Structure formats: C-alpha cells, structure tokens
Amino acid sequence: MAAYLHYLKIEKFRGIRSLRWHPSAGVNVILGGGNVGKSTLLESIALLLSPTNSYTLADADYWSRDVEAEFLIEAVISLPGESAINQQGAMAWPWEWDGRNAVLPEVAGDTEQAPRPAVYKIRVRGTAELELAYEIVQPDGNCASLSVALRRSIGVVRLSGDDRSDRDLRLVYGAGLDRLLADRGLRARLGREIAADQIEQHLDQPAREKLDALDLLFGRRALPTELGLAFVGNAGAAFCKVVVATAVFFMPPFLVSVAPSLG
Numbered sequence: 142m143a144a145y146l147h148y149l150k151i152e153k154f155r156g157i158r159s160l161r162w163h164p165s166a167g168v169n170v171i172l173g174g175g176n177v178g179k180s181t182l183l184e185s186i187a188l189l190l191s192p193t194n195s196y197t198l199a200d201a202d203y204w205s206r207d208v209e210a211e212f213l214i215e216a217v218i219s220l221p222g223e224s225a226i227n228q229q230g231a232m233a234w235p236w237e238w239d240g241r242n243a244v245l246p247e248v249a250g251d252t253e254q255a256p257r258p259a260v261y262k263i264r265v266r267g268t269a270e271l272e273l274a275y276e277i278v279q280p281d282g283n284c285a286s287l288s289v290a291l292r293r294s295i296g297v298v299r300l301s302g303d304d305r306s307d308r309d310l311r312l313v314y315g316a317g318l319d320r321l322l323a324d325r326g327l328r329a330r331l332g333r334e335i336a337a338d339q340i341e342q343h344l345d346q347p348a349r350e351k352l353d354a355l356d357l358l359f360g361r362r363a364l365p366t367e368l369g370l371a372f373v374g375n376a377g378a379a380f381c382k383v384v385v386a387t388a389v390f391f392m393p394p395f396l397v398s399v400a401p402s403l404g
Contacts, residue, residue: 144295146186147238147260148217153204154267155181155212163241167348185214188273189265192293198271208269215264215278217243220295226261226277231285233277235259245280263287340370 151160157178171179188196200206217238220226226233236243237257247257262278265287275287344352356368 144221145219146216147219148243149182149186150213150215151182151185152213153207153210154185154214155202155204157181157185158204186216189214189216189263190292190295192289194273194289196273198267198273200271202267208271211269212267213264214266215262217260217262219258219260226291226295233261233285234279234281235261236280336371344370 146164149160149162149164151157153159156176160178160182162182171182173179200208203210203212217236219238235246236259237246238244238260239257243260243262244257246259264276264278266274266276268274275292276284277287278284341349341352352368352370356366359368360366
C-alpha cells in the first residue's frame with residue numbers, strides 16, 4: 142500500500158486564504174496563470190510532509206502578513222504499515238474514510254458494510270511566534286506530535302530547494318537517493334528514454350477520453366490543440382512537473398483530471 146492523499150485543507154497560507162481539495166483518483170492537473178497559487182499548493186504539501194524542521198517562517202508565509210491569525214495546512218492521508226505511525230511513544234489512532242471525509246471509526250459489528258479505509262489526519266500550523274507545530278489529530282479531538290522521525294519514515298515528498306527553477310516533488314527515502322538523482326549523466330539518460338516514449342500509448346481508455354476532452358476544451362477557447370503528453374525537466378515546465386509529481390507520489394491509476402485555477 143502506498144501513501145495516498147485523500148483531502149487537503151489550507152487556511153491563510155501565503156496567497157491562499159482558504160482552500161479545500163479532494164484530489165481525483167488519478168493524475169490531477171492544476172492549470173492557472175502566474176501567481177494564482179499553483180506553486181503554493183505544492184509547497185504546502187511539501188511543508189506538511191517535510192522530513193526536517195529546517196524551514197524558517199517569515200511573515201510572508203501568512204495570509205496578508207497577519208502573523209497573529211496563524212496558518213493551517215491539514216491533510217487526510219492513508220499510510221503504509223512500514224511508516225511506523227503506530228510505533229511511537231504516543232499512540233496515533235486512525236480515522237476512517239467515507240469517500241468524502243475522515244469520520245469516527247465504527248465499532249466492529251455495528252454495520253454489515255465493507256470496512257472503510259483507515260486514514261490519519263495530520264497538520265502543520267504556523268504559529269504567532271513564527272514557529273511550525275506538527276500534529277496528528279486524533280479522533281477524540283486531542284493531538285499527538287507529528288515528529289521528524291515519523292515524517293521521515295513516511296518518506297513521501299520533499300520540494301527541492303536546491304534549485305529554485307526546479308519545483309518538482311521528490312522521494313525522500315534517504316540521502317543516497319538524492320545523490321543518485323543529482324547524477325547529471327543518469328538524468329540525461331533517463332530524459333532520453335522518456336522523451337523517446339509515446340506516453341499516450343500507455344493510457345487506458347478513461348485517460349484517453351479525458352485527454353480528448355481537454356483537447357476539445359482547448360479548441361473551443363482558441364488554444365493550441367492536438368494535445369499530447371510528455372515529461373520534461375527544463376525551467377518553466379510547471380504543468381508537466383505537477384503531472385509527474387502527482388502521478389508518482391499520490392495517485393497510482395493513470396487518469397487525467399483538470400482542477401480550476403486557485404485564487
């Protein structure tokens with residue numbers, strides 16, 4: 142079982158005053174012009190799941206620079222057993238996912254329906270003291286610590302800060318992987334292999350239909366048509382990097398869905 146993001150809530154983080162997002166099962170494509178919140182959305186996920194506490198907050202990380210109002214990034218996520226979330230000093234109790242929300246677990250025998258997936262509600266708060274508070278929200282309303290060790294064991298994503306033109310989400314299972322990804326020769330070989338592949342040939346029928354629908358929508362708005370799919374890594378390719386990040390880290394089925402621009 143892979144980590145799976147079911148729901149994301151953002152309150153008063155940078156340019157996002159309030160956002161609720163239920164990612165679709167598949168690849169989620171985030172479209173929008175400059176300075177509408179696309180990078181902020183990715184960076185909020187990266188901050189929540191960061192395997193370190195090295196980020197230094199500034200008043201610009203708060204909506205309208207109102208530090209006293211604080212900010213909140215909260216997610217409902219499924220975690221694999223190897224994440225060791227229940228091997229801490231303080232027990233982390235799961236919620237259940239009803240398809241739309243995290244709900245209180247049902248007592249065994251109370252229902253004849255199939256068991257609902259176990260999920261965890263995790264969050265990070267930017268406090269009025271310009272500090273980050275990482276928490277696991279328990280079903281009884283109490284909070285346990287979302288420690289660095291636990292976030293590192295989850296090992297889902299990190300937003301690279303080494304190259305500001307590189308906004309992709311990466312795996313963080315260890316420094317060895319980072320060194321491997323930093324090998325320019327390996328990246329060049331991977332790039333050639335990926336560029337030679339016709340990605341559309343690997344899509345299932347629902348994904349092809351969604352790509353055709355997107356092509357039709359572009360045509361109606363006098364935008365370029367005959368759309369295809371490709372993976373690229375040059376600066377400015379935010380559209381493709383969102384596709385790569387989401388496909389690899391959250392949504393195993395390969396479907397394409399379009400989300401509205403973030404305001």
